[in-house]
Amino acid sequence: MLVDDHAVVREGYRSVLQKQPGFRVVAEAADGAEAYRLFKEVRPDLVIMDVTMPGVGGIEAIRRIRQWDREARILVFTMHENAGFAVQAIRAGAKGYVTKSSPPEALVQAARDVLAGRMAVSPDIAQELALGRLAGETAAADVLTAREFEVLQMLLAERTTDEIADALHLSPKTVANVHSIIKDKLGVGSDIELVRLALRQGLLSQPMPPA
Numbered sequence: 192m193l194v195d196d197h198a199v200v201r202e203g204y205r206s207v208l209q210k211q212p213g214f215r216v217v218a219e220a221a222d223g224a225e226a227y228r229l230f231k232e233v234r235p236d237l238v239i240m241d242v243t244m245p246g247v248g249g250i251e252a253i254r255r256i257r258q259w260d261r262e263a264r265i266l267v268f269t270m271h272e273n274a275g276f277a278v279q280a281i282r283a284g285a286k287g288y289v290t291k292s293s294p295p296e297a298l299v300q301a302a303r304d305v306l307a308g309r310m311a312v313s314p315d316i317a318q319e320l321a322l323g324r325l326a327g328e329t330a331a332a333d334v335l336t337a338r339e340f341e342v343l344q345m346l347l348a349e350r351t352t353d354e355i356a357d358a359l360h361l362s363p364k365t366v367a368n369v370h371s372i373i374k375d376k377l378g379v380g381s382d383i384e385l386v387r388l389a390l391r392q393g394l395l396s397q398p399m400p401p402a
Contacts, residue, residue: 192218192233194226194240194252195268200291204239204268207295208302221245223252224358230256230263237306239298240285242269242276243344246358250283251341257284266305268298273393275332277316283337287311331392334376342369346382347389 193201193216201219208214218233220226224247226240238256242249249267256263266287267280277288287305289298293313301311331343338359345355352370356363379385 192235192238194220196244223247226252227255238265253283254337278332279340289313
């Protein structure tokens with residue numbers, strides 16, 4: 192099953208995979224909620240999933256799928272060349288993490304590795320993981336749970352408390368509590384400081400627009 196909010200991207204790696212013996216795309220989803228629903232319906236052997244999507248993102252989708260099926264094999268295929276995303280995806284239950292800057296054969300090999308029960312990480316991410324974390328600052332990927340990291344991503348995407356609550360099936364009060372916990376864990380006192388930390392750690396590619 193392919194999960195990506197860009198149809199042209201899904202078409203591209205569907206073409207790559209289906210040229211390989213033993214691969215057949217049985218389902219496609221454009222967001223995490225649809226991926227979770229289709230996974231339970233289709234029961235694919237392998238899920239290849241992006242991280243950042245509208246609505247329910249990849250980290251939360253991985254967490255839900257793995258809660259429903261502890262044997263689910265999930266490979267992340269994403270533009271995020273940041274070890275923090277890889278740490279969170281693997282913590283949520285992914286068995287591999289490949290960046291979209293990797294050559295097509297890297298995706299195919301990672302898919303085969305994950306299907307065989309092996310962990311697969313693209314070389315660029317493996318190198319960044321080996322370099323360690325930012326010195327002197329708490330790394331979000333190290334201290335936040337998968338749920339907290341997903342809420343952080345939604346906050347950085349300027350989603351409102353009600354929108355986050357609706358997407359994650361939480362109460363607005365719970366989302367507000369998680370928001371507070373995130374700031375406490377990261378040692379920041381305001382949302383502006385939270386955005387600045389996200390920029391430093393590569394979790395937000397562009398500054399937030401001015402108010």
